[in-house]
Amino acid sequence: MDTFSYSRPTSLDRAIQSAAKSSRVKFVAGGTNLIDMMKLNVERPSELVDINALGLDQITATATGGLILGALARNSDVAHHPIVMRDYPVLSQALLSGASPQLRNMATTGGNLLQRTRCVYFRDTAHACNKRDPGSGCSAIDGPNRMLAILGTSKDCIATNPSDQNVALAALEATIQIQGAKGKRSVPIAEFYLLPGTTPQRETILQPGDLITSVTLPPPAPGSKSLYLKLRDRAAYEFALASAAIVIKVTAGKIVSARVALGGVGTKPWRSHEAEAALTGQSAARATFLKAAEAALRDAQPQSENAFKVELAKRCLVRALTLSVA
Ligand code: SF4
Secondary structure, eight states: OOOOEEEOOSSHHHHHHHHHTOTTEEEESSOTTHHHHHHTTSOOOSEEEEOTTSOOOOEEEOTTSOEEEETTOBHHHHHTOHHHHHHOHHHHHHHHTSSOHHHHHHOBHHHHHTOOOOOTTTTOTTSOBTTTSTTSOBSSTTSOOTTSOSBSOBTTBOOOOOOSHHHHHHHTTOEEEEEETTEEEEEEHHHHBOOOTTOTTOOBSOOTTOEEEEEEEOOOOTTOEEEEEEEOSSSSSOOOSEEEEEEEEEETTEEEEEEEEEESSBSSOEEOHHHHHHHTTSBSSHHHHHHHHHHHHTTOOOOTTOTHHHHHHHHHHHHHHHHHTO
16 A cells, blocks of 8 residues: 545535545545555555545435435445435345445445446456556456446446445436535436446546535335345345346336336446336336346346346346335
8 A cells, every 4th residue: 555645624625625636636435445445556545535524424304305315424324214214215225235234334325426346357456457557458358257247338348336325326316416626516327427438447427626425316206116126146245246226106007107227237327218118108017027127138248257147137127126016
């Protein structure tokens, strides 16, 4: 680990000014991901700006029935919050399916949005990795790639977004509030993540100095249900091979609306408008769910070791839809 300087500002403006100086200045909150990366020399910041004194940990109901999650709200606090459990069970379930209790007690909403891939080559500086070292190549494409993505990949990177939270937030159509050197802005989660393309080192629209301040969940549609289902190699403390987040409303046996996002298979939290189109207006029945699953995975491009994910993700989606309308 390289040496670095450390500051703990108490004002948002001061924190942003510090981080805007250089892309090598990093914000730290729970530290559950960044510190790991620093120990591996994957991240080598010149300065850490500790944002834990900024008071961004509140969870607040909005006047219109939505919910604002402060960027520093801990994953465990969000998962167990009574409004989240009542109105956004997909988010509570996603958070509780991830990591361990100890990590969830430290990890934050904003940090989870920026969680880095678990691609083993990204985490091992002895190997080429375009995401860590642009232009160096991708060791995973011809290497062990069982855990990696089948949707949204490029010839330069096939890394999976590892988060469960972000899949739920995609299905909930969350909005991310950002404050930076040029002021404040709100970005729908659908516009927040970038596909790897030829620049896999750029994962989001954030610029140096941009700080996520909160995440807003829209009010749940009356009568809608939501659910998160995660399939993985072991029952706890493991990343998804495939997961599905569902927000669905069924009236008199017909699907009035549906939002679907997949995890474990995409280079970003994977919203499937194809599945949603196959569901909307149709009977809430297995035949419909099977068509939706086919539509969701139609463009999948398996790697040498993960063709199984295509069928697994389809089954995950069918099962999640079945459970969500039960
Ligand atoms: Fe790096 Fe992406 Fe290739 Fe993994 S898949 S080695 S993160 S470029």
